[in-house]
Amino acid sequence: MIDTFWLAIKFFKREFRSGELSLLFLSLVIATGSLSSVGFLIKRVDDSMNSHANQLNGAQLILKSSTRVPDNWLDKADSFQLEQAQMQVFPSMLVVNDEFKLAQIKAVSDNFPLQGELRVQKKQTSSITKAPPKGEIWLDKRLALLFNMEQKSHEQNSLSKETVNPLIELGESEFQATGVLERVPGQSSSFFTIAPSAMINLSDLALTATVQPGSRVDYIYFFSNSVTSTSQSLNDFQQWLKVKLKAGQTLRSGVDDLKAVNASLQKAGDFLSLAAILTVLLSAIAIAINSHRYGQKQYKNNAIMLCLGCSEKRIILIELYKLFALGLAGCFIGITLGYMIYLGLLSVLDELINLGDQIGQIYFYYMPAWVGLICGLFLLLSLSMANLSRLRQISPVGLIRKASLFEDNFNKGSMTKNKSGKVIYLVSFVGLILLSIWYTENTKITLLFYFAFSISAIVLYLCALFILNIILKIGRKYQLINRLSLLNLKRHKRAVLLQVSTFSLIFSLLIIIFLVRTELLDNWQQKFPEHTPNHFVINIQSYEKMNFEQYLQQNKIETQGLFPMVRGRLISLNNEAIIQAVPDSAREHNALHRELNLSYDQNKVLSSAEAKAEISIERSLAKTLNIRQGDLLGFRVGSRQIEGVVTQIRVVKWDSFQPNFYVIFSSGLIEQYPMTWISSFYLAGKDKIKLNQLMEQFPGITIIEVDEILKEVQFIIERVSDAIELIFLFIILAGILILSSSLLSTMATRMYENAVIRTLGASIKQLRHYLFVEFIVVALLSAFIAIILAEFAIYILYQQVFQMNYSLHPDVWFGIAVISLLVICGLGMIVVNKIFTQSVQSLLSQFTE
């Protein structure tokens, strides 16, 4: 045992020095290097996205409740050493100089916000701060405008340095209005709560006596990890809390309720998962190709060792030790390199991946390092074991004889004849999938991807074989290619196929990442063009509609128009009570327990009065409730019931800032019911005063301001876009490295042959020509297959994951064909260049198999 170990180490040293292991070692370093650096980057970007979301929310976890929560909940949070802050939100009247205004009062504890920026403007300078001090009140811009506070302070400012803060009455106490709220984290929770807001310190609340038993108050509790708590604490607390929630209490974290941000970040997250899978696959290719080649070489050596009396068990043990040593060394160097690259990128791009407070210090993540190590070791060992397992089957001499057949049989013989090898390949593949799931932390996308990918890969392998045969046939018939090249191709059909499979795999991965990245970024850029609506107006009455439209027009405010809205509750599906009709899993769905916003299509008029109203329903809702085209839906609107047939299932882009509806009727039915109108428009920050005029003219309407959130979203998306770009570039780089190493490796087995051919008098021109033809065929075939593979995978991904529209990408086809030709022919010719520059004799001794 120990002897064997030392023997293995001796062999390892020897082979390492002789350079036999260098390709395998290099591939391991590249594979684990890209795996870990991409992993670190992804983790970092992920953290960054979460951190931005937390800053938006003001904390990592938010509990909203319509009643005060039991004290022991908060004690529990204490015991987890979490940071806490509180906010109580309720509507109340503010009084200034006998002027009454309704406001939404936010009473916050001293340490609000836990995360993110509470930005307040005081005397013309804005600053970032915590909760207002006792006795002070901060008003949002609109309230400040209403009370003319800004102007007053402005005038006073110009008159004297002394500023007299206006006094504002709230309930039974008076507050000094000292600041104007510019940005308040946690806004998102009050997305649809309406009146302009004012903020006071929570400890002043009792004095105002505005909150009486029975008052409508929202209690909002913020929780974040503290310096002393572990990152797991918050999760534990969340789990603990989740089961205790009652009606009227919601728990959220990240960007759960911000659909626009959520959808974008979700996509970004999916992209990162995809990037991770591709990196794993690329790494696997690098390791597989090189360990295959190494196995081939070792095979012969081991056969000789068997003949020399070394037992098979011992040989396998020696190999294992050797590979383990190689794996550890390679992974260690790869991961270290990956970490250094990642750190280098961070230092260059710290602005980009700026995490803000709290986790800014964490630079190292364990997961990518572990995945790198285990992936490297596992793939190296399992793939090499698949080769080693062949040792068992033949007598020592048979082994030596068969040793050279091995290469040819890789695709056919070894896979089918060698049962244990087959099992090991299968194990490797399953292991790869599990590793990918670990790495991506996204089971769905991983499984989906591997499923689509392996199916199409098998089909395409057969395709490649078929096409190659056709090329050979046509080439012979019409003398398209030089005869020798043709023969060369024919003889090395399997080797060529192995190359084509490898290269097309790599290319398709690169195409996928390129296309998804490009379309994702385009998508985002289109999503928030300049003048994206940043204000919503609801509760516009029908009689006000004309005036409202006129007002917008006169004030040159850009709008998307007005949409009718009727509140109604979904009560039946195909004449069955809805609760019974939907799948069990959907019974708790919100849409069944509250009124939905229904709209109707002003342009779509039914042909005949008798016909049933038509309904267009949002896709994800339809999916959850299992509603299909042709289903009859019943709604209760007020006290009456209406019905309609589902004729359209619609994709709603929740990540656009547009009024969206789950259900849209054809016109002619719901107009008769009490209805209000909803609109959205764009207003620049300096024009916000117009909101007050608008409110004065239409006192009944409610304005929802999303401009701050929109800015935040745009900011996040810009960051994320940059990060995606970076990871994309990095993967491309890794891909090119791996492509070159595979080319090097697959060509290395054929160098000897080329040397022999040279001794027979093949001129360099001849040899060049026929290698060139081979490379061209490999390049074009790889490109062709890669394109089909990628288009198919992308089709599935867009449908299932990214919810983007799919269309073919002919420009990319052309591009990849050109790139493939350039890279494979170019690199290939560089790799084989040795054959042309060295003397034949030295080639022969160098490449003797």
Added chain:
Amino acid sequence: MLIVNSLTKHIITPNARLDILTDINFHLKAGESMAITGASGSGKSTLLSLLAGLDSPSSGRVEIGGQSLAELDEEGRALLRQNKIGFVFQSFHLIPALSALDNVMLPLELKSEKNAQKQALLLLERVGLSERCEHKPLQLSGGEQQRVALARAFAGKPEILFADEPTGNLDQLSGENIIELLFQLNQEEGTTLVLVTHDHSLAKSCKRHFQLDHGVLSEANYSEPVSK
């Protein structure tokens, strides 16, 4: 046909300079046959690969058919090998991925000959391997591989054929067959033969006999060429 002038070859190793061949001189007329004998390690294989232009000498010159090898570029040497030179390696250097037939066809294909397969089959038949056409080199015995290598060397119809111990792996009978084959070629086509051998009967069959001793070449004394 073959003129060698003060040919030397040495190798610089990290420790020392290793002289493999020193000051080799000889002339060989077209159609002549020549045997080189010598102890193992005396430099025979090295000499042969220098003569065939597979390696470049440290100094001196080799002329084949009036053409100095040193004056040719790699391209020219390749063309020369393709059209005028045949070579049988001591370790055969058959291409493992190719069948015996494919191996023999290679030189013909390089010359773009039309009926390569037919010619190759004929050659394999001549070396007695017509039944093993489709077998890969490592499925063949050493002797069989040697015969494939010979067939391959013959395939290009060379003007001069270099063979490194062509009968080294063969039994008496097949050895004699090969020798017969070689001299048949020598006679029918006028092919010049340069053979490295331990086989005395083969050496005697050659018109001229040289001995290599620690890199020094000398023509053997007894010069009573037995012509066949």
